[in-house]
Amino acid sequence: MEKKRLYITTPIYYPSGNPHIGHAYCTTLADVIARDRRMRHYETYFLTGTDEHGQKIEKNARLAGLSPLEYVDNMVAVFKKLWEALKISNDDFIRTTQERHVECVQKVFSNLYKNDDIYLGKYEGWYCTPCESFWTETQVGPEHICPDCGRPVEKSTEECFFFKTKKYLNKVLSWYEDPKSVYPESRKNEMVNTFIKPGLEDLCVSRTSFKWGVPLKEGENHISYVWLDALVNYISALGYGTDHDELYQKFWASEETEIIHLIGADITRFHTIYWPEFLTSIGARLPDRVFVHGLLMMKDGKMSKSKGNVVSPYPLIERYGVDAVRYYLVREVVFGQDGQFTPEQFVERINADLVNNLGNLVSRTVSMVDKYFGGKIPEFKSDINEFDHELEIMTNNTINSYVEKMNNLEVTEAYIDVMNLLGRANKYIEESTPWVLAKDENKKENLESVMSHLARVIFVGSKLLEPILVDKSKEIFIQLGLNELETDFDNLSNVNLLNNHQVNKTGVLFPRLDVAKEVEYIKNLMGGNK
Ligand SMILES: [Zn+2]
Structure with a gap:
């Protein structure tokens, strides 16, 4: 039951x-x-x-x-x-x-x-x-x-x-x-x-x-x-x-x-x-x-003041934002297993998943909808392009696997699936080459389909990430032109939700981190935490 x-x-x-x-x-x-x-x-x-x-x-x-x-x-x-x-x-x-x-x-x-x-x-x-x-x-x-x-x-x-x-x-x-x-x-x-x-x-x-x-x-x-x-x-x-x-x-x-x-x-x-x-x-x-x-530990064992390896969450939240810290905690350590905190992994995780995967997908898609369609998301149609079907199936599968895994408390695994979907969508951009389609008036329907498929993946991904990204998901909904009511979880299955919505280009979701500089910064925090 x-x-x-x-x-x-x-x-x-x-x-x-x-x-x-x-x-x-x-x-x-x-x-x-x-x-x-x-x-x-x-x-x-x-x-x-x-x-x-x-x-x-x-x-x-x-x-x-x-x-x-x-x-x-x-x-x-x-x-x-x-x-x-x-x-x-x-x-x-x-x-x-x-x-x-x-x-x-x-x-x-x-x-x-x-x-x-x-x-x-x-x-x-x-x-x-x-x-x-x-x-x-x-x-x-x-x-x-x-x-x-x-x-x-x-x-x-x-x-x-x-x-x-x-x-x-x-x-x-x-x-x-x-x-x-x-x-x-x-x-x-x-x-x-x-x-x-x-x-x-x-x-x-x-x-x-x-x-x-x-x-x-x-x-x-x-x-x-x-x-x-x-x-x-x-x-x-x-x-x-x-x-x-x-x-x-x-x-x-x-x-x-x-x-x-x-x-x-x-x-x-x-x-x-x-x-x-x-x-x-x-x-x-x-x-x-x-x-x-499990436990989140430091490389040299459990956190302790005497080892000088205590990480206080405050400076991390202040510098990288609460969403990035929350995401790191959920994603880095498989829920139920032990894991280690290292400054390198913290910075790289944010760059890889939030900056490159999620952030890039949103900014590229919104810019293209803006450029090619005056900011209006085209209507959703199935199976126009070669890779549409695969992406659509994967989107639906991700919603189902998310629900199943979250019910089973496989939290990290649920979010790995969500990130894989976003990664697949980034690859879909390369495969569909919208910049080539845009040059050919006969390919307008193909270009429309690419944009509507991408917008849908972004909505699904950011909605499923909302329990972690408590601020940034809302920013993404605004970029997609969705009002609060429309972002209800039950609308995830509605492929037509975004039809004709006007996108809003806003600022950068997650700024790219300079790995060497930020690792140094966190190391100083850890050493200086006395
Ligand atoms: Zn005891």
């Missing part, structure tokens, strides 16, 4: 450092998916936010001489500013310190408790402070290293509430049987082999050794374990458990809604084992897809 409603979420980010291009990656991809579905008339709800509780925040705030809330307020403003600069179209921004969220966590905890899925016990184990995770002796090994992040762990004992993780394990395993539930498949196997098969231990879901968290009604001095707290954001933002839960009913409870969580690999366990269990305990349905995206 194809679902016509979408709820898509990013992880809620931990506001303990300045966001870099790696943070921008996941949120931009989620934004492109959300914008694509809105464009295709899906009812869409897109959530992002910040994860603001925990011992590490408490500690960092103390070091900064601030209260935890003052500390996170400052950091959250930084994240929000970045999303604004990247034109992220989220419908809501959840903060785990908000009253609506705190009340929801308490409600969920009480429901788990009432269902007899939680009991009071004593915890003795190895604790990783950065990950806020308890580990067993076997998991940390003789080196006493956190299996998630590889940092050293500390021995710790405290009274806490435990969640009975074996009770709903069958439900999780049957959810795994749906091939879409966890992507990529290797992550699912990793969960089964690393955590489930060796015997899942009950999960400690409360803490008493520090204060910065959601206080629990079931135990004095107990606050919610940050992971229970954090995961609940996906439903607290929708009003779960309140008497104004229309969003929850529509975007979570309804089977008509496709629910997609985009996450990084380091938080797979929480999203694909415990989160489905908590949901099952409170009688809620499970997400349709947990999609584990």
Whole structure:
């Protein structure tokens, strides 16, 4: 069943450092998916936010001489500013310190408790402070290293509430049987082999050794374990458990809604084992897809300040424009795989795809329509020239493959197809030689057909690129003389849409970048980012 409603979420980010291009990656991809579905008339709800509780925040705030809330307020403003600069179209921004969220966590905890899925016990184990995770002796090994992040762990004992993780394990395993539930498949196997098969231990879901968290009604001095707290954001933002839960009913409870969580690999366990269990305990349905995206890394590994290889997205947006940065993020790294940021690839990608392929096609076509037909796009006719049919078929195939791939979250692949279509159209210009046709009055119909075919490809390409190129696509529509209503997605199949439209020559869409100069510029940014 194809679902016509979408709820898509990013992880809620931990506001303990300045966001870099790696943070921008996941949120931009989620934004492109959300914008694509809105464009295709899906009812869409897109959530992002910040994860603001925990011992590490408490500690960092103390070091900064601030209260935890003052500390996170400052950091959250930084994240929000970045999303604004990247034109992220989220419908809501959840903060785990908000009253609506705190009340929801308490409600969920009480429901788990009432269902007899939680009991009071004593915890003795190895604790990783950065990950806020308890580990067993076997998991940390003789080196006493956190299996998630590889940092050293500390021995710790405290009274806490435990969640009975074996009770709903069958439900999780049957959810795994749906091939879409966890992507990529290797992550699912990793969960089964690393955590489930060796015997899942009950999960400690409360803490008493520090204060910065959601206080629990079931135990004095107990606050919610940050992971229970954090995961609940996906439903607290929708009003779960309140008497104004229309969003929850529509975007979570309804089977008509496709629910997609985009996450990084380091938080797979929480999203694909415990989160489905908590949901099952409170009688809620499970997400349709947990999609584990790859990492955008630097050549010498993960971005870190000490390596001097952090790329801040701001100067890139300022110099190259938000559309170019968004396009790079979607296209350079195949969604679902790891990728590397290099200044060379960034500059070359923009030149190859946006300047040469898209930009050239638009400027050449608009100029020719202007020159040969006084700016009026000729009427569309099929099969006048040798290569018309092939281009027309490819255009229709690209629309279909785009829809299919986007539905399947093959975002990068969908846009490779779009770029191939534009590349084919550039080649079609060379094959059809409109400048030769223009010299022969008997070839007028042939010339008309070339122009109308090119205009159609430009409309289809720029419409499909609109979820990424949030500004430039609109500029192209204006160049084609289209009004906003005409650019509706449903008009993509109408080959006559552009007949007799008056083109408007405007400025250059994407200026050509001087590779050596721009690579130098970005390298300086990376070195100078201190
Ligand atoms: Zn860790």
